[in-house]
Amino acid sequence: MADILQYTFIQNALLAALLVSIITGIIGSLISVNKMTFLAGGIAHSSYGGIGLAIYLGLPIFLGASIFAIFSAVLIALISFKQRERVDIFIGLIWAVGMAIGIIFVDLTSGYNVDLMSYLFGSILAVNRDDLIFMFTLMVIVLLFIHLFYREILAVSYDSEYANLRGVKAKGFFVAILVLSALAVVVAIKVVGLILVIALMTIPTYIAELSSNSLYGMMIKASVLSTIFTISGLAISYEFDITSGASIILVSATFLILFLLFKKISTITSRF
Amino acid sequence: MKLLEGKELYYKYRKDYVLEDVNFKLNSGDFFAITGPNGGGKSTLVKNILGILSPTKGSIDISFEVKNGIDIGYVPQNTNINLEFPITVLDVVMMGNGAKHKSINRVFSFKYSSLEIECAKHSLQKVGMDCFLNSKISNLSGGQRQRVMIARAICSHPKLLILDEPTSSIDVQGQKEIYSLLKKLNETITIVVVTHDLTVISKYANRVLYINRSGYMHDLSNKNFALKDNEHICEVELMQMLGANNG
Numbered sequence A: 001m002a003d004i005l006q007y008t009f010i011q012n013a014l015l016a017a018l019l020v021s022i023i024t025g026i027i028g029s030l031i032s033v034n035k036m037t038f039l040a041g042g043i044a045h046s047s048y049g050g051i052g053l054a055i056y057l058g059l060p061i062f063l064g065a066s067i068f069a070i071f072s073a074v075l076i077a078l079i080s081f082k083q084r085e086r087v088d089i090f091i092g093l094i095w096a097v098g099m100a101i102g103i104i105f106v107d108l109t110s111g112y113n114v115d116l117m118s119y120l121f122g123s124i125l126a127v128n129r130d131d132l133i134f135m136f137t138l139m140v141i142v143l144l145f146i147h148l149f150y151r152e153i154l155a156v157s158y159d160s161e162y163a164n165l166r167g168v169k170a171k172g173f174f175v176a177i178l179v180l181s182a183l184a185v186v187v188a189i190k191v192v193g194l195i196l197v198i199a200l201m202t203i204p205t206y207i208a209e210l211s212s213n214s215l216y217g218m219m220i221k222a223s224v225l226s227t228i229f230t231i232s233g234l235a236i237s238y239e240f241d242i243t244s245g246a247s248i249i250l251v252s253a254t255f256l257i258l259f260l261l262f263k264k265i266s267t268i269t270s271r272f
Numbered sequence B: 001m002k003l004l005e006g007k008e009l010y011y012k013y014r015k016d017y018v019l020e021d022v023n024f025k026l027n028s029g030d031f032f033a034i035t036g037p038n039g040g041g042k043s044t045l046v047k048n049i050l051g052i053l054s055p056t057k058g059s060i061d062i063s064f065e066v067k068n069g070i071d072i073g074y075v076p077q078n079t080n081i082n083l084e085f086p087i088t089v090l091d092v093v094m095m096g097n098g099a100k101h102k103s104i105n106r107v108f109s110f111k112y113s114s115l116e117i118e119c120a121k122h123s124l125q126k127v128g129m130d131c132f133l134n135s136k137i138s139n140l141s142g143g144q145r146q147r148v149m150i151a152r153a154i155c156s157h158p159k160l161l162i163l164d165e166p167t168s169s170i171d172v173q174g175q176k177e178i179y180s181l182l183k184k185l186n187e188t189i190t191i192v193v194v195t196h197d198l199t200v201i202s203k204y205a206n207r208v209l210y211i212n213r214s215g216y217m218h219d220l221s222n223k224n225f226a227l228k229d230n231e232h233i234c235e236v237e238l239m240q241m242l243g244a245n246n247g
Helices: A004-008 A010-034 A037-057 A059-084 A084-108 A116-121 A129-158 A160-165 A170-192 A198-210 A215-240 A242-270 B042-050 B089-097 B114-126 B142-154 B172-185 B196-202 B235-246
Strands: B002-013 B016-027 B030-037 B057-062 B073-075 B160-164 B190-194 B205-209 B217-219
Touching: A004 A010, A010 A037, A010 A129, A010 A170, A010 A198, A010 A215, A037 A059, A037 A084, A037 A170, A037 A198, A059 A084, A059 A129, A059 A170, A084 B142, A084 B172, A084 B217, A129 A160, A129 A170, A129 A215, A160 A170, A170 A242, A198 A215, A198 A242, A198 B042, A215 A242, B002 B042, B002 B172, B016 B190, B016 B205, B030 B042, B030 B196, B042 B073, B042 B160, B042 B205, B073 B142, B089 B114, B114 B142, B142 B160, B142 B172, B160 B172, B172 B190, B172 B196
Parallel strands: B030 B190, B030 B205, B073 B160, B160 B190
Antiparallel strands: B002 B016, B002 B057, B205 B217
């Protein structure tokens, strides 16, 4: 098994797993505590429109997906400021319209593009140097954002009305969290694909949330868990020659089930 | 000493007036209750006082400078708070202190300075929760959580403490404890409490402002209105008493 580490594509995949896990651990925690999972799902699926458009125009896929995802995130943020009660309808709309745009542009592109499947189900083994630079840059931005504004982010996430009263620009931070979520979704698509991206953003963060006393503790645990799940899933997919994205998610889900069972058994035994 | 005065206050949400010609005056040391039916404009009035909303007409004069809510402590209804949020009591209380010590320890903002921790402990001592400093907030009871919210609100030593239905999701014993605590805090802080609990008004408040949906308002601040201790009243009785006082 150790000899596979000499291959550049494996080294890239492991590095991508680490970078994306740090990003999704942190941003996934923010999505979870702000109860924005459906919203992140909407952004993820709408980014398919950007992927389709990029393929049609011959542009870099990450660029197209990022622009589309950021546009969707800002649109959802603006709608939620005006129509907070019914924002779910608009998220569903953006989700479906983005996918529809992507499908139509792929239809209009001459020839069948086999790479498209890798964006639906992930292709961590196909990560190249440009992808790694994009992931590393985003990780630095995310870490800086958390490092500089942790207290404001914590206040806005816990009690936005109170934070606003204390002079924190709650709407600005909400938009910033959404835009970073959009970019995190785009890099996570490379690892597990847009169909499975929400599981990668939520399973490690849910386990971390149940076992953490603080938001930063949750972010650290979620990042570590995500790294373990991603690398384990990658190793299993290599060993059994199965799709890496699906393998990563099943490893995560298995761990979650075991964790919940262990927690339940601990609760029952503590009564006696 | 006059602390706060609302004059001919109107607030319109979309096409409808939620507040109409509301007048009130609040003196330093008051325990001021705002009551009335659901949708009557109580929370809207509080948000106008806090500056979250601006009156459509009329004015609210505050006798002290308010910057980022520092001089007004606020305990919101907290209906939107995620109860499972991974956060400690210290983190929550520090939210009330953050604006005052914004320049401290910004480089590594996960950590609090010893000065900040002392300040948080002091606030928690006042509400009897200092031994829970590092506890996860979701492990506390409803009454304990509300005490932490009060500690957060008084952390910056405000002149005025406003609580929006602070006992709405707490059991009877917890409610009594919260109001006893507020009465004690009232020795040094002016308190405004939005409540449906008329018994609370009779026991603790020295002034009552009744607002209903159509904007009828009874300002009793100058009418020597105070209900006796241990007196239990219903809303109809309160209205009759208000009517008698106004008549």
